[in-house]
Amino acid sequence: MSWEDTSECSCNIARSLSVVGDRWTLLIMREISMGVRRFEEIQAQTGMSSHLLATRLKRLEEDGIVERRVYNARPLRHEYYATPMGKDLDQVLLSFRNWNLRWGGYDGKGSASVKLVHKKTKELVGPSWNAPNGEPFSFDDCDVVIGKVWKAEREANAAAFYGAKQSASPRTARSKSPKARISTKTAAERKPGLNGQTKSSRKSSA
DSSP states (O other), X not given: OOTGGGGGSSOHHHHHHHHHOSHHHHHHHHHHHTTOOBHHHHHHHHOOOHHHHHHHHHHHHXXXXXXXXXXXXXXXXXXXXXXXXXXXXXXXHHHHHHHHHHHSSTTSOOOOXXXXXXXXXXXXXXXXXXXXXXXXXXXXXXXXXXXXXXXXXXXXXXXXXXXXXXXXXXHHHHHHHHHHHHHHHHHHHHSOOTTSOOHHHHHHHO
16 A cells, blocks of 8 residues: 555544644644744754645645645745644643653653643643543643753754854855856857957957
């Protein structure tokens, strides 16, 4: 069975995986759940290429998991928000987090990169925590505090990403400038004068 055929499978797990079954999709939803909504900011924290991120976001939008909202008209820029369908994935992300807390460390105990405290109950959301009254989980219902280690990691990701963009821009400009000067000079030399001769032909005739 090919990956494309998975969406037509009668298995609900397989059909869900055909939509959100790769790591990039869930990392995108992690960022959106944390309030990171702009393209470059998501890219900085996931390490995705521009093409890959654009492709995944387009697919998520087509599947009804995220939606775009304009935040700048000129140039046109969008922010990405989870739809109700997308918000249902908060429980999936929490399950991945809790699984790693149980099994992610060599001693069988993971380290929480984010501290979650439920706003209503004031309870710490850990591996064995259950939502009150069977309510569906949402990160919106929690106070979120990023740990020092992951905060530093995210700051380093952002610094490296934007630093690379800034260093790439001057090189691009410099690589184009000589070509532009050569092209302009060539055009000037070939431009005919009043008697129909070019500058180069006038020099040779002289």
